[in-house]
Amino acid sequence: MTTPQVLPVTALIDDVIRLLPSAPVVLEAPPGAGKSTALPLALMQSEQLQGQRILLLQPRRMAALSIAHFLAEQLGEAVGESVGYHIRGEAKFHANTRLLVITEGMFTQYIQHDPELTGTGLVIFDEFHERNLATDLGLAMALESFHLRTDLRLLIMSATLPAQTIANWLGDAHVLQSAGRQYPIHIQHRPVPANEDWLQALPRVIREAMTLANKGVLVFVPGKREIDRLYEVFSAETDWQVMPLHRQIPLAQQKQVLNANDSRKRLVISTNIAETSVTIPNIDVVVDSGRERQAQFYPQHGITKLITSRISKASATQRAGRAGRTGPGHCLRLWAAADEHGLRDYQAPELETSDLTSFLLECRRWGSSPEQLQFFSAPNRGNLAQATTLLKTLELCNEQGSLTTLGHQVAELGTEPRLATILTRAKLTSPTHLATAAWLVAQLELNVESSQFPLALERLTPLLRQRYRYWCQQFALAQPQVNPNLASEVLLWGFADRVAKRRASSDRYLLSNGAGAMFHQQDTRTRDEWLLVVEMTLSEQQRDAIIRAVVPLSDAELNHPAIQREQRLEVRWQGPNQRLQAIAVDAIGAIIVREMSKPDKVTAEQRLHALSGYVKAQLLEQGLNLFKLNHEAQQWLARVNLYQMLQQPSDWPQFDCESLAHEIAQWAEPHWQSIESLSQLHAWNPLPALQARLTYQQQQQLDEACPVAIQIPSGRSVRIDYCAEKPTLSAKLQELFGEPVSPTICYGKQSITIDLLSPAGRLLQRTADLASFWENAYQHVKKEMKGRYPKHPWPDDPLQAQATHKTKRQLQ
Template identity: 55%
Template sequence: MTTEQLPVQALIEPLVKLLPAARVVIEAPPGAGKSTLLPLALLQQPSLAQQRILMLQPRRLATLAIATYLARQLDEPVGQTVGYHIRGEARFNQHTRLLIVTEGMFTQYLQQDPELAGVGMVIFDEFHERNLASDLGLAMLQESLLLRPDLSVLVMSATLPAEPIAAWLSEAGVDCQILRSEGRQYPISIHYRPPPASSRWQQHLPQVIQEACQVAQQDVLVFVPGLADIQYVTRSLNEQLQEQWQVYPLHRQVAPAAQRDVLRGRQGEGKRRIILATNIAETSVTIPGVDVVVDSGRERQALYYPQHGVSRLVTRRISKASATQRAGRAGRTAAGVCFRVWAEADQHGLRDYQVPELETADLTSLLLECKRWGSEPAQLRFFTPPSAANLAAAQQALVNLQAVQENGRLTALGQQLSELGSDPRLARIIAHAQSQSASYRATVAYLIAQLEQLPRQPQQFPQPLAQFNSAQQQRYQYWLKRLGITASERLLPPSAFAEILLWGFADRVGLQRAKSDRYLLAYGGGASFHHQDLRQPSRWLLVLTVNFSEGQADAIIGAALELTEADLTHPALTISSYDETTWSGPSKRLQTTRWQQLGAIKFNPQPVAQLPSAEQRIQALRDYVQQQGLAVLGWSASCQQWLARARLLEQHLPAAQQAQWPSFSEAYLLTSLADWASPYWQDITSLQQLTQWRPLTALQARLNYSQQQLLQQACPSHLRLPSGREQTIDYTQATPLIAVKLQEMFGEPVSPTLCFGQVTLTIDLLSPAGRLLQRTADLASFWNDAYTAVKKEMKGRYPKHPWPDQPHLAMATHKTKRHLE
């Protein structure tokens, strides 16, 4: 074993003193040796001599790399003292003492053996990444500690502060210690290279990489968000770079052998390397020979949309902690340089730490694991709580897959799905296949292997078996073995693929919208083909994968299969029928149509010959009015005036009378149509007739006789003028208003009032020709002040009409002076 001294060496002695039953949070920056030196040192401790150490890693690449490195330090092949276990691949035996596992495998270990028999310590490495599986594993392990109080637990973080984690773990009743280590890192000079305002960061990145190549003494590591960005930069660099540079991609779809080649470093005097990596290279693994890092400052993150039941990949800014991690890759073996493709002023705007996946991810698999464990998420101790909306969507998804009952209890099928260790949708397909023919099972293995390894926008699905990449071949062999068949088994014809896949994707059936390339999916969302997609749309489609593009409402269809009408009889599809009554024809008469419905999709409309009943017709009338508003009714001027009078009086009634007065507000009238309007609609058979109906009689019927008398007394429809004539009062204005010739108000000293003196009537005083002279709500003030000026102007213009000096004492008239004489 190497004797190289790393900073974490100082923590070994205090850690050993806490064994067994140690509960420790280790805070150590990158390069301290927490993933390499510490596990090997723990192997030498007598208290762990007869027990296995499990060390969890967030990624397959890190699991393989660390296991290989540690085994090399012991001068052994992987699989003896040090082994690994990832999905579909394992190299260890009964004598393996240190087993490096992915976090997802650890939850399966707990499910199979909650006591973790034979395990003396569990190490959560890189806990700061806050992956679903690590949070779930630590929550489940806290319950296991009740059965295994002697089990040691180490939680290691490079960026998250140790105190909150330790305090949270201590709340369970066991004292948790904190150990800190300095990092071992050479000086790193940071340079900021923000893209110009006229350029996107992707266009600017190759220019920064070329600058990095000029200062690099060894290799250059470039962090970009995703595969599309890697491909774009690769094309650009291949056109510009000199022959001494070789570009290597590093992401999850790269074959494991090619990933290991990158991690081994440059061999001999070969070309220097530019390694284009996603955040797969951010933590845990060291890429030898890197002295310059170019950081785009972005990452791809899956955000779950519970209303759609799908995840959307978005490009987001990284956290400050991630930026520190990435820059540290340049200073592992010597002084290094980091170029950041953002402005230094933008640095303070980055969030401090990564957002936990518990808040953003699809929680369907997590919820299934919780139920298999025997607990609801609320009963487990998570460092931060899962998203409530995402949990609700996960619950519904499991109900749809028949894995969970409506009351939340796990079904026998749900137990079977959880034990398969795959995505719940794919597990549902596999579970059904287990009782089918050998050819059926072989076809399932063929399809599942592709669905587990699909690129974001597959060019073809399904693709020929001969075109499988190494990862797909590996998964294909795994599922063949799991389903008990060999590769020589004949596959079913393509016509059978839809029947197989509908077991897991019943909610992804799509119906074409108006012969376009857009679809409505059964779960309620929309999807369309990419504008460069050459596939021909069909009426029915089974959409297996979807992606979202920023700025586009519909999802983008990835892998998909055509469906036929016959496929809609599949047992996993629940198709119901319902009758919809709508208004149709020139006069808008009621017509009933029978629809078939699959989730949000309604299709195959058939007219129903039987006429709607009177109850259905009146209900349809009410629905129409409530949707369109009261304005669709035939509101005559007299009806509007009556309604305004009733509302005015309601405002000014004493409390005792107001309690007995029916409400005439628009909101109440709209919601209570069945009480006051429907009884008058027995003979209305069309919307045309409805618009001709006059509501006045129905509204008046809501008042009893004494209330009608009260309305007429308090808010009369007409006012008897001093001249003897009656004039209509307009109640639809802001205040009740009457328009009258000025001479007809002679002899009236003050303004008339309504509502038993509580409301003053506004008067528009008109000239003999009917033009407005003055609007007033204070007639006495008008006589005393404004009348003199009005009289002076009007007397010369209308000399035939009386203009007395004392109008409040004069006789009112609508006649001229000659007619009066």
Template identity: 45%
Template sequence: MTLPIESVLPELAKAFPAARVVIEAPPGAGKSTQLPLFLLQQGVADDGLIVMLQPRRVAALNIAHYLAKQLGEPVGEQVGYTVRGDSKRSKATQLLIITEGVLVRWLQDDPELSGIGTLIFDEFHERNLHSDLSLALVIDALPLRPDLNLLIMSATLPAESLKVWLENYCEKVQVLRSEGRSYPVEHHYRPPSHVTQWLTELPKVVVEAFAVAEKGVLVFLPGVYEIQKVAGELSQRLQPATLILPLHGRIPLQQQRQVLKATDEKRIILATNIAETSLTLDGIDVVVDSGRERRAQYLPQYGLSQLVTQRIAKASATQRAGRAGRQQAGQCFRLWSRSDEHGFAEYAPPDVATQDLSALMLDVLRWGTQVKQLAWFSQPEPGHCAAAIDFLTSTGLLEHGQLTSKARQLEVGGSDPRVLLVANAAKQLSEKQQAAMACTLATIEEPQSSIKSVDLAERTRAHFQQRDQFALWQQRWRYWLNYFGLTDSSGCHEKIGDDGLSEALLQGYPDRVAKFDATRGDFQLACGGRVSGDSSRLKQPSWAVIFDVTFHEQSSLGRSRCLLPVDDILPLLKAAGIAPKVSQTSEWFGEKQQLRQITREKLGAIVLSEKVSNAPVNDEQRAQAFCLWLRENGLDRLNWSRRSQQLQRRIHWLQQVGGELLSYDMTTEGLLSTLEQWAVPYWTSVRSLKQLQQWDPYEALCYFLDYSELQRLNSACPEWWQTPTERKVFINYLDDNPRVEVKLQEMFGVSESPKIIDNRQVVTVDLLSPAGRLLQRTNDLSSFWQNAYADVRKEMRGRYPKHPWPEDPLNATATFKTKRQQQ
């Protein structure tokens, strides 16, 4: 059967050697299957191994097996694969399917990629961390390998944008486009009765879809919880023999591959967005799309992630619907209304904008460069980069921005730095302890949802006892055994709570130490968040190290599925070489708000000890106490005059419109963070909280700017606007737009709205009646005179006959006088 991608293959062949090609082809075009085989047939592998990168392990395995089958060979001959923990290749292998994390490791070991002739980035639109990082490193290494063929393939990202970006780093970049091969898909919209009821009403839609399906139904859901809930509901609504299969990242790869194969009986597959791309799902002719996905949004202030269930992007909706039309005409049931699609984003955000960047930052520094010096299709989020630097510094992997010897001892390439820190610390333990740590690390990396205990020791023992059921866990366990130079006969007999193991675990998770607060019934994390306790599953310890914690958008409390109970944290901290920080502050203390010196010993946000002193407080300490109090209670506790508020907003407008004074952060957050610079010098006579709350920040804010900046501000964003009658009118900067209030008669002869900031910002005009009541608010004075004035004149001239209402206001004289006063 001819596939659409074949139409561009002759042109692709002309691009070799040193090809730089962007290929845009929707699902079903054959880019992941036909194109690699074509390159083999063309002899491209004669100049080096062809490597195709896939963003998901199950996709890599599935494609490798499919391509090998097309050649009539078992996988591992001409076509092989390498994913984390598993590899099948031989000397005969010419085409290797890998995941991007593998390429990062290869690049760190050999930037020239010796023996590799062609790199194919497949499904680049998925934009995971490894794909963006590995492509950035490849582009940086291209001067060493000008002969390397580079192909970037995407189903949804516009090829032209990729081409323009790539031309900054490569010459002779080509774009090839192919149509997709798909059958018509009929869309049905089934919006829920209320947006919050979508999960309750979805099973009814699945039952409807199953009734019209000829082969099978694919249901897209946000996560495992929803899959389990819907599966339970469907088992009650449908015949007991109905085949209902889950498909998500937590089930073993072999089981995932089995789900992808067609069966003789009609089935329902309940899947996360793992089924959007890369996989060929046989026997599917109907899709039910919940329109939602679950993403982890990194919270840099905590070093933790928040799970957010959100609407999918338009590109994802198109991808999902296309699954129904891959093999025959199909149907797609959508749990939203057609009008809802106007609010969908075009594309999902890339991982470099939403995820923890600690591993990425470590790899970039190992590469010998800085993030800003590499080629990124989307720049990594600066705040997340800063949080990553802080974490790597706090754990001894960075010092003054440079990698330490400790960092260079860690395994190379893409792994979680926390896990690598634990593994490195465990090298000093006994063989029995290392055997226990191999089990523990596998449990942290590949937790199985069927094991419910939250105690790390209990979870690890359960994983080990049921290891034959957990293929992914067993792969990681064997990997760590090999890392420690052990055999699987070593077992998992050492107690996980052993001091040596606990010390090693703490090396990677010092910010995850948590103290139980009996009054609140939850844990305070050292990193700043709080985690709910669960006495039904675990007797609450005084302390814990929490490994698996996520925050849900509906709750301010995180939840943990895995923690290590600790009786007393202080000896463990000392043994692990983690020293609490001692700080001395002056604070307003007690009901009478008296100023006292307080010495605290803290581990992050956890107070280990506190001592209050009645010693005298000097001016510097008092100012420090004022700053701390304002940061806790807010700037609005100050006596903000209207002029002060105006000044803050005037600077805002000059920054936004004029692009000036950008070195000053006049937001509430910015002012709070710089109190010592702009406010403290003006507090010399402020002695109490009462006096502080009476203090007007206007003068301090004025002199925060130098003389020339203040003059520029007064010129560009003046406090007053002069009317044609030479009367000064106050400009209100506190609204959404700068605004003046002026009587309509004073604007006669003014053809255009007032402007500020070098005529770049229009000032809204409130035109008032002679009695001072609002007649019209306008941003376009010219339009008002031409269109609305005649109606206003008709209504007002009878009500205010003593005042002028000329037919031609633009040729009339501006005035604030009555007709008699004018005469």
């Protein structure tokens, strides 16, 4: 047995053992404290847990393997004895294994099969700060099991999330904090010039890091594309061991990164898979691009978009810490120090950003709705609604949300619901269908190159072939026979909502869920009329999704039982006059397969309903302008709006567009009995219908407060323009003689603006204050106009003069 190192967390071991029986313990321990290594070993050897198994949960397979091997080595044993592991597709443990390191997804299957976790004394949630879906779900289930068993212990460990915050959420948890163990790290910033792409600048910074390194360099980039590009640049460095690290490389190759059996310096180019949990040996310099690939689920498409975004402050700290695990180190950051103020504190949890279909299926399998379980942060409602719809479409849940018999069978398989549905449905059909399903699912699980999907059986990589055999063994297929001709039929059971029809002769397709998809312009695959889109991605530059894995569909396959094909009668506006016609539609969701006109099938009720629907939408978009309102209607509406603004009557109907749209059946439909087309509707005068909304008494109130016209001093009745900025009338200046102040309406609350005209009808002055005009401006106007219009009166005192529209001779 190896002599254990004295790590900071060892100071807390006695406290952890003492506190665990009474309530959950939350341990905040920075990287290097020994929380994943020294603490589990000490707990395994404590008297309290003798005869009971400890489950140590890890967010990643590589971390689970690394920790299991390290702990077994500390005991001087082979892995699989006292310390074992269980990850997807691989396990090493037996009935007497005391400490079992498992992935969080595997824990979900454990607790689903045995909610009381028989024989388990302690569950440790390591790296809780990563907040994967399986993390949150596993803890929510474990908290319920904790209440079923008084002797079950829970330990939650986080490197960055504050322990007190987690404990406050749990309610009665104990809090412990450990110091970290990290050697000094010299952090330097290498911001990228504004005119240079960060990926182009990165090799220069890596070469600088290679000159600083005594042991090796660890480079953090967002994803596989960037890793492949950098590997091409540096793979020719014969003095260096250049190693890519991401989830898609085989597990055996991932294990090699954890072994330091090469005398050369090492350059490891990794995604954030190396950010926590594992210590990659012989690393003393980190190069951090400051970027990561985040999965953002878009429920309207039902797919996940990978977005390159800035990392959080917590991730930056974790990444830098990789350089100081075994000695002093350096960290070169591809951003300016000032930029760190704009970084968020923590990464958003997957409950807020991810596809929740698998999550919801496991909740329902557990016998709960997400609302009934205890989560550190609430699941995204939109994503949860889409997951609910998909589970019902796959017939895994009923309308009440409970799992169907098929749903229970699918959940037992422990893979993505669509893929598990394909396997389960194929099992119910024939052994050949099942073997074909296993062949296809293995490729979809392990993300085969989409342009080559589906790969022929003989072309499967060893990893794909291993997964294919796994499924054949799960279903006891002794002599599996794959039939590629059944691919579409088998896949439709899981992806019937991804049927797509080509738009004309383009690269673009309409999906049955209403979303758009397209082939990349460099994709050379045949553009079939009908497709089943099994995998697609959203680009940051394109509105439509990019088609990845796909199989063609024949016309016969459109009648597959999983496809929800609908025969319905629609009414539409068609023809040059946009007359309403009935159309018999054969549709798959948003896709019209075929349609036929049925001109005699439109009822009066359908016609009115269609008119109302059209007008309601147009009212909200463009208002009453859709009717080409005449002058009388415009003036009446302006009078009503002014009256309601100034008087604010409580018993009047509202005339804003939202109210008119909401009440359209009451005020408009009775006037549409003879309207047969949209062209007639646009020519319709809505004034009588709008006026009918007012009672006789209300119309009298309107006429009294906001009259159509008023009598001016000359004796003439003049109309008021209510559509002007302010209510306005126009009259010759001489017609206002003797009027000391501007006239008002609405019981004195609104002055009328007057356009004072010359004898020739041209505007002389616009005023809302007639008294001020007579006192200040009149004499100037008189001086200007008297010589031009000598036949008309221009008295010195206009307030004492007779108002008239006549000339001086006509007055005499």
